[in-house]
Amino acid sequence: GHLLFPNISEETYENIPGQSKITFLLQAIRNTTAAEEARQMAAVLLRRLLSSAFDEVYPTLPSDVQTAIKSELLMIIQMETQSSMRKKVCDIAAELARNLIDEDGNNQWPEGLKFLFDSVTCNAVGQMATDFAPGFQKKFHEKVIAALLQTMEDQGNQRVQAHAAAALINFTEDCPKSLLIPYLDNLVKHLHSIMVLKLQELIQKGTKLVLEQVVTSIASVADTAEEKFVPYYDLFMPSLKHIVENAVQKELRLLRGKLLNALFMQDASDVMQLLLKTQTDFNDMEDDDPQISYMISAWARMCKILGKEFQQYLPVVMGPLMKTASIKPEVALLDTQDMENMSDDDGWEFVNLGDQQSFGIKTAGLEEKSTACQMLVCYAKELKEGFVEYTEQVVKLMVPLLKFYFHDDILQPLNTKPAESMPLLLECARVRGPEYLTQMWHFMCDALIKAIGTEPDSDVLSEIMHSFAKCIEVMGDGCLNNEHFEELGGILKAKLEEHFKNQELRQVKRQDEDYDEQVEESLQDEDDNDVYILTKVSDILHSIFSSYKEKVLPWFEQLLPLIVNLICPHRPWPDRQWGLCIFDDVIEHCSPASFKYAEYFLRPMLQYVCDNSPEVRQAAAYGLGVMAQYGGDNYRPFCTEALPLLVRVIQSADSKTKENVNATENCISAVGKIMKFKPDCVNVEEVLPHWLSWLPLHEDKEEAVQTFNYLCDLIESNHPIVLGPNNTNLPKIFSIIAEGEMHEAIKHEDPCAKRLANVVRQVQTSGGLWTECIAQLSPEQQAAIQELLNSA
Known part of the structure; x- marks a missing residue:
């Protein structure tokens, strides 16, 4: 191997x-x-050693060696003269510190932290603020904020000031609002005085490094503090206006752009006027002028602040935005020789097409295009019907972008946002009536289906599939014609077949002689991507079943063998989970008609309620619940059979642990549904007391509503077992309702909340009973009951 150090070979190092x-x-x-x-x-x-193998190497060291290592690191940081080397050592210290903070955020290296604050290696603090948010903020806010502000005022060192400002941005971005508020006054005054100083420097010497960071810090603090920042607005306005009006030289454009982003809140309309003034010279700007993307983001921020009010500015904003979103990238097909001559030319990126040919694309302007697409999505989301005027031109811009086949992290939005915009644009267009909506959908539909068939990048593909499913939910029954169904059927079938083939290929690679941990890691990544696509196949089928109901079953039959294959016992758990989810939809939406396929899924479903994987258990339990709720009489014997299996899962010792709780709650809900919808299949009197003892549900909100509604049915019908002799169970019922409220299991606007509040009010009218019920609740529970009464 190559020599790492003059006197030691790689083999020796490994050993x-x-x-x-x-x-x-x-x-x-x-x-x-x-x-x-x-x-x-x-x-x-x-x-690397500390990040990848910490547990093997560090905890086994004698404690004096551990102490020596820590002090050694801190010493090197202090002695090191080379800044790039010092940064690397700081990274090591941060990595060690990160590993020495336990699950609860307790720090086992207090002197390391103290040192970091004393010398504030701001990079390390900034990094830790991001890595450990929000725990780090909760524990260290006092120290960090004080240390960073002090460092920012260190006039002697520009770079350190800028780093401190940057660390402050990281710290505030993930800082819970409630923690930041007490420091707001102090923070703002510091930031303001630094800004004024730096503004002077800019005017006298033209140095702008720190100013840019300070402006971004202000924006970040304002973002976190939201309405609490409003009183400080006037303090900053004069300086900000000064910069916006005077920072016209080319090298200050970035600063000015950042400022537009920091001009927030109160004076949104003032700021808009200011933006509109700078707007007139928008057409003279070069395509890659950094102000453009900042302006565009500044408008989006305004849109979020102003909400529907923003609509009045659309006529001004949309022109430049559409112009930027429509930038046509320069592309070229080159042979390798040409490419070598070009590679020095800045701003081209190449994709090798094999056979001595490369596809090149000039990326200038693409980032702006990408931002613009993101913003259009933002407007459609925020303004809904207020955006209807522009839906047509935006759809015409976005649909062709589904074919944009250049992938790069910078351009991710160019590949995912067009898809994301489709269902949002349909929502916007709804107000124009069904005809306009249908026309728009027709324009999108073919392109979306084609893109699902051809998109190579799995991240983008999953976004497109997700959006297609959402569109079908918006459009509902009748939105796909026979050709669409035919094409889609073929594509989904191919995706599922490919899913199985990829799994086999991975198994083959695991037998290969080059197989090692690294190969396994990349196989795991491929596997995750595959499963993610499978979830999107499930999304699409879900939206089709919920729109078309049993009419779509004949079409579904071409996929049936593949879905049955997914739930075979030897398949990995995600396959079984998603296969079951698809059959859950068949039962839920095709109700009695689904029974004709029962031979394929019923046995596995009953068996998988007790599977080792909680995800599989959850999908199976949900299926048994909808079988009781929507399945016809043919399903009755299976409801009887399902009950003891569900109970076994609920009563197992670890049923409430974090990984198991969702599956367990689906089992509890399913038991409730069997009693409610198929009461003569089970002994309700016997099961009810158990069922009550398992309530309330608080993880799975949808199932929580189902169980609470059934509980209300029982109480409203004065069910003797639920109320108990002489209403002795009421205190228990009150505590269930209170717990549900405390876990926000039911939204206040849900009709179920009203029913629960009425149950409570009913008891309120009978004095003695009420006192008795309330007396048995904890103060938190009492407050929750009060909260429910006030809001529902």
Whole structure:
């Protein structure tokens, strides 16, 4: 292997045990006489070692060695003169600190943290603020905010000031609002005074590094503090206006762009006027002018603040926005020779097409195009019917973008936003009536189906499939014609077949001689992507079943063998989970007609209620619930058979642990549905007391509403078992209702909340009973009952 360090080969390094590896790497880092690359390499290796194998190497060290390592790191940071090297060592310290913070956020390296604050290596603080949010903020807000503000005022060092401002941005972005409010006054005054100073510097010396960061910090604080920031608005306005009006030189465009983003809140209409003034020269801007994308984001921010009010500015904003969104990228097909000549030319990216050919695309302007697409989606989402005037031109822009086949992280929105916009645009267009809506849908539908068939990138594909499903939900019954169904059937079938084929290929690769952890990791990634696509196949089928009901069963039959294959016992759990979900939809939406396929799914469904995987249990339990609710008489014997299986799951010792609770709640709900919809299949009198003891549900909100509605049915019909002799069960029922309210299991606008409140009011009128019920509740529960009465 290549030599890492002048005197040690890679093999030898690999064979050093973990403990000595750390000491060895620290020595190499400390050895200032060694080559720079060797020290940097050692630093990188040490950080990797701590991030990938911390548990193997560190906890086994004797405690004096651990202490030595910690103080050693802090010493190197202080002594190191090379800034890039110091940053690498800070990263190691941050990595170690991260591993020494336990689950509850307790820090086992207090002196490390104290040192970081004393010398505020702001990068490390900023990194930790992002990695451990919001726990880090909750624990260290006092120290961090004070230290960062102090550092920002260190006039001697521009770079440190800028870093501190950047760390403050990271810290406030993920800081819970309630934690930030007490510091708001202090923060704002500091930020303001620094800004004024820096503005002076900009005017005198033209230095703008810190100013840009400070402006972004202000925006970030304002974002977190929301309406609490309003009183400080006037303080900043004069400086901000000054910059917006005077920062016209080319190199200040970025700063001005950032400011537009920081001009928020109160004076939204003032700011809009200001923006509109700068707007007139928009057409003279170059395509890659950084102000453009900032302006566009500033408008989107305004739109979020102003909501429906923003509609009045659309005529001004939409022109430039559509212009930017319509940028046509320059593309070229080149052979390798041409490409080599071009590669120096800035802003081209290439995709190798094999056979000595490459496809090149000039990325200038694409980022702006990407931002613009994002913003159009934002307007459609925020303004709904207020955006209807523009739906047609936006659809015409977005639909062709579904074919935009250039993938790159920067351009992700260009690939996902067009799809995301489709259901939103349909929602906007609804107000124009069914004809307009149908026309628009026809324009989208073919393109969406084609894109599902051809899109190579799995992230983009899943977004397109998701949007297609949402569109069908908006459009409902009748939105797909025979050709659509035929094409879609073929595509979904191919996706499922490919799913099975990929699984086999992965199994083959696992037998290969090159198979190792790294291969396994990439196979796992492929597997996750595959499963994600499977969930989207399930989404699409769900939307079709819920719109078309049993009419669609003959079409579904071509997919049936594949779905049956998904729920075979030897398949991995996600396959069984999603296969069951699809059959759940068949039962729920095709009700009695679904029984003709029961031979394919009933046995597995009953068997999988007790599966090892909670996800499979949940899908099976949900299916048994809808079978009781919607399935016809043919399903009766299976309801009887399902009951003891469901009860077994609910009563198992670990049924309420975090990973099991959702499956368990679906079982409880299913038992309720069997009693409610097929009461003569089970002994309700015997099961009810158990069922009551399992309530309330608080994780699965949809099932919680179902169970509470059934509980209300029982109480309203004065069911003797539920109320107990002489209403002795009422305190228990009150505590169930209170717990449900405390866990926000039921939204106040849900009719069920009203029914529950009425149950409580009913008892309120009979004095003694009421006192007795309330007396048995904890103060929190009493408050919750009061809350329910006030709001429902």
